[in-house]
Amino acid sequence: EAGVAQSPRYKIIEKRQSVAFWCNPISGHATLYWYQQILGQGPKLLIQFQNNGVVDDSQLPKDRFSAERLKGVDSTLKIQPAKLEDSAVYLCASSLVPTSGPYEQYFGPGTRLTVT
Amino acid sequence: QKEVEQNSGPLSVPEGAIASLNCTYSDRVSQSFFWYRQYSGKSPELIMSIYSNGDKEDGRFTAQLNKASQYVSLLIRDSQPSDSATYLCAVLSISSGSARQLTFGSGTQLTVLP
Numbered sequence: 539e540a541g542v543a544q545s546p547r548y549k550i551i552e553k554r555q556s557v558a559f560w561c562n563p564i565s566g567h568a569t570l571y572w573y574q575q576i577l578g579q580g581p582k583l584l585i586q587f588q589n590n591g592v593v594d595d596s597q598l599p600k601d602r603f604s605a606e607r608l609k610g611v612d613s614t615l616k617i618q619p620a621k622l623e624d625s626a627v628y629l630c631a632s633s634l635v636p637t638s639g640p641y642e643q644y645f646g647p648g649t650r651l652t653v654t
Numbered sequence: 655q656k657e658v659e660q661n662s663g664p665l666s667v668p669e670g671a672i673a674s675l676n677c678t679y680s681d682r683v684s685q686s687f688f689w690y691r692q693y694s695g696k697s698p699e700l701i702m703s704i705y706s707n708g709d710k711e712d713g714r715f716t717a718q719l720n721k722a723s724q725y726v727s728l729l730i731r732d733s734q735p736s737d738s739a740t741y742l743c744a745v746l747s748i749s750s751g752s753a754r755q756l757t758f759g760s761g762t763q764l765t766v767l768p
Binding site: 581586594645646648 | 658690696697698699700703742746754759760
């Protein structure tokens with residue numbers, strides 16, 4: 539079974555530029571998550587999709603971050619304009635529909651973003 | 655604000671010893687608990703999940719849950735240098751809007767010395 543795919547793996551941009559990350563979840567996983575992980579901290583949830591609808595985006599800085607999941611499969615996360623404090627690893631994860639029972643999330647390799 | 659606290663590291667143990675990692679959480683109604691292992695420069699990897707009070711064993715790993723004390727732990731028996739990593743505790747809770755989401759601790763860095 540293929541895992542969660544993400545691209546690019548690394549990105550370096552200057553502040554005020556824009557950047558986009560792509561994620562393809564595990565086949566059959568209806569729920570997709572974007573996390574931000576700053577060095578030395580645990581992942582922090584930015585947004586959660588179920589199929590192509592947003593379930594929770596309460597921690598997404600909506601003035602600069604946006605995300606979409608068209609057709610309920612792939613997803614993109616965009617930052618525009620980027621700030622120095624956005625330097626982090628952006629992780630995508632997926633899980634089966636977590637309405638009940640096991641709620642195990644599986645992570646992709648992440649995109650390491652450096653904003654200079 | 656739901657919080658997950660892990661014992662401060664870094665933690666060093668000799669090869670073959672038992673490593674004990676601890677985690678407390680603030681949301682009393684949390685029902686599901688997870689341990690992830692994260693090697694340096696890699697993404698988190700799920701190694702254990704536990705849903706009911708007591709112990710759950712999987713190979714050299716044992717997860718322990720005490721909901722009354724809001725405490726979850728991970729024991730690693732016969733620690734190996736390959737176990738050297740950061741271990742993240744994650745707790746499932748209900749966010750605003752009834753969405754279920756994981757809250758992660760900041761991790762405990764474990765080093766197993768040969």
